[in-house]
Amino acid sequence: MNQATAPDRQEDNPLRDVRDRRLPRVPDPCALVIFGVTGDLAQKKLIPAIYDLANRGLLPPGFSIVGFARRDWTAEREFAALVAHAARTNARTPWRDEVWARLAAHLRFVNGSFDDDEAFKALAAMLDGLAADGGAGSAAFYLSIPPSSFPTVLDQLNRAGLGEAPRPGGWRRVIVEKPFGHDLESARRLNTSIDQVFAPRDVFRIDHYLGKETVQNILALRFGNTLFEPVWTSHFVDSVQITMAEDVGIGRRAAFYDSVGTARDVVQNHLLQLLALIAMEEPTSFDPDAIRVEKLKVLRAITLPGDIRLHTVRGQYTAGWVAGEHVSGYLSEPGVPADSTTETFVAIRLGVQNRRWVGVPFYLRAGKRMPRRVTEVAIIFQRNPHLPFDPADVEMLGNNQLVMRLQPDEGVTLKFGSKVPGTTMEVRDITMDFQYGESFTEASPEAYERLVLDVLLGDRTLFPDASEVEASWQVIDPLEEAWAQTRPEPYRAGRWGPHAAEELLASEGRTWRRA
Ligand code: BG6
Numbered sequence: 001m002n003q004a005t006a007p008d009r010q011e012d013n014p015l016r017d018v019r020d021r022r023l024p025r026v027p028d029p030c031a032l033v034i035f036g037v038t039g040d041l042a043q044k045k046l047i048p049a050i051y052d053l054a055n056r057g058l059l060p061p062g063f064s065i066v067g068f069a070r071r072d073w074t075a076e077r078e079f080a081a082l083v084a085h086a087a088r089t090n091a092r093t094p095w096r097d098e099v100w101a102r103l104a105a106h107l108r109f110v111n112g113s114f115d116d117d118e119a120f121k122a123l124a125a126m127l128d129g130l131a132a133d134g135g136a137g138s139a140a141f142y143l144s145i146p147p148s149s150f151p152t153v154l155d156q157l158n159r160a161g162l163g164e165a166p167r168p169g170g171w172r173r174v175i176v177e178k179p180f181g182h183d184l185e186s187a188r189r190l191n192t193s194i195d196q197v198f199a200p201r202d203v204f205r206i207d208h209y210l211g212k213e214t215v216q217n218i219l220a221l222r223f224g225n226t227l228f229e230p231v232w233t234s235h236f237v238d239s240v241q242i243t244m245a246e247d248v249g250i251g252r253r254a255a256f257y258d259s260v261g262t263a264r265d266v267v268q269n270h271l272l273q274l275l276a277l278i279a280m281e282e283p284t285s286f287d288p289d290a291i292r293v294e295k296l297k298v299l300r301a302i303t304l305p306g307d308i309r310l311h312t313v314r315g316q317y318t319a320g321w322v323a324g325e326h327v328s329g330y331l332s333e334p335g336v337p338a339d340s341t342t343e344t345f346v347a348i349r350l351g352v353q354n355r356r357w358v359g360v361p362f363y364l365r366a367g368k369r370m371p372r373r374v375t376e377v378a379i380i381f382q383r384n385p386h387l388p389f390d391p392a393d394v395e396m397l398g399n400n401q402l403v404m405r406l407q408p409d410e411g412v413t414l415k416f417g418s419k420v421p422g423t424t425m426e427v428r429d430i431t432m433d434f435q436y437g438e439s440f441t442e443a444s445p446e447a448y449e450r451l452v453l454d455v456l457l458g459d460r461t462l463f464p465d466a467s468e469v470e471a472s473w474q475v476i477d478p479l480e481e482a483w484a485q486t487r488p489e490p491y492r493a494g495r496w497g498p499h500a501a502e503e504l505l506a507s508e509g510r511t512w513r514r515a
Pocket of ligand 1: 246265266375
């Protein structure tokens with residue numbers, strides 16, 4: 001990709017075939033309105049992603065960032081300083097004055113609280129003004145705010161008539177950050193209030209895992225090769241393990257995290273989406289709807305164990321050592337109530353009730369304060385029913401495994417048996433590694449970069465829709481219900497969760513992969 005190519009030059013190029021998805025696509029002139037622009041997400045991810053997009057020439061001329069927050073700034077200069085600081089500190093591409101000058105020329109700010117009608121009228125007038133400058137009034141509203149404020153902001157957008165583009169060819173879209181509700185019922189309520197303002201095709205729910213290059217590679221690996229798909233069934237697969245381990249604790253997020261816990265924070269969304277991509281059938285095309293239909297079938301086919309308490313583990317970290325540093329326990333984190341029963345680790349055994357997967361356990365585990373940060377999906381194949389080797393050698397051969405490492409050290413590893421060099425027929429497991437960093441020179445774009453660009457382009461492929469969100473809650477709700485009166489088991493920070501997580505697999509003759 002020629003990163004320096006200016007967007008307008010591409011548009012003028014008569015040789016450019018707009019159907020060619022390999023060419024970088026540039027959205028029509030538009031604005032991105034960020035609610036919660038002073039918050040952590042906007043500062044660390046969104047604004048840097050926008051700057052990086054601008055730096056790669058992927059934003060349209062006249063692209064506007066509109067900040068909406070309660071700040072008594074007298075001049076837009078102060079807003080510009082905040083945006084510049086976020087971009088300078090957290091963007092991945094180098095700082096370039098000319099790129100910043102182009103972005104800064106179109107920064108706007110609206111001061112107001114979410115229940116302030118006047119502020120929304122001012123926002124409407126501002127977007128009208130931007131449309132008058134030559135655009136069609138297209139705008140995406142990014143709700144980077146606590147979920148409790150979603151209904152108010154959606155209602156305000158509705159009343160200010162902001163849900164519809166003022167001119168033909170224009171669009172209005174909304175971007176919702178997770179958590180998408182707290183359970184099925186609240187998710188349905190949220191979906192209803194979104195539907196009252198925006199058409200389903202204009203709603204973009206962000207699950208940032210889907211923006212990760214390596215997550216998208218699951219589909220490329222599965223459906224772009226002949227090698228894997230024939231054995232991707234219960235006839236050959238023993239089990240699937242999905243691990244999302246983080247070495248960090250909850251930091252300063254107690255207010256959010258303590259009312260949520262690991263299952264709602266990352267399993268309901270990231271891990272179930274990963275499971276859906278691993279287990280789905282081949283879509284008829286790579287169109288958003290075709291992929292969604294297949295993912296949804298999987299989510300709806302997920303089965304919970306008969307005895308949830310026996311086949312799930314909840315844990316909470318206590319003080320310990322992570323990477324040579326002593327860290328405090330969850331209950332001593334700032335803002336966490338001393339008697340909190342919120343989990344910081346879960347291990348869950350799920351099934352997928354369809355012909356391809358019947359009988360194959362899907363083991364999911366996710367946790368904070370694990371020994372290291374790693375997210376991976378491992379397909380563990382059945383052992384060969386007959387191994388014509390010396391019994392001592394047979395013990396050296398484990399199950400074949402295909403491991404997709406999503407982060408860090410993105411890549412794919414295949415584990416299989418091989419002859420040990422020498423005069424005897426000795427066999428042992430070895431691994432074959434593919435590393436993204438070594439095979440491609442292009443760096444992967446940050447997930448938010450890809451996702452923000454897709455919203456502006458109106459491409460919904462990487463965004464879960466309302467039905468997927470609701471199907472996922474249908475998996476999580478019974479778990480939460482079964483756990484309601486239980487206390488999580490303690491595990492020392494720096495360990496792979498409570499001992500019970502090992503037992504969960506051991507009782508079925510398996511072990512977790514050493515990730
Ligand atoms: C977020 C969760 O969705 O994902 C956080 O709310 C978690 O608790 C984060 O730390 C992990 O994201 P990543 O991209 O670092 O794996």
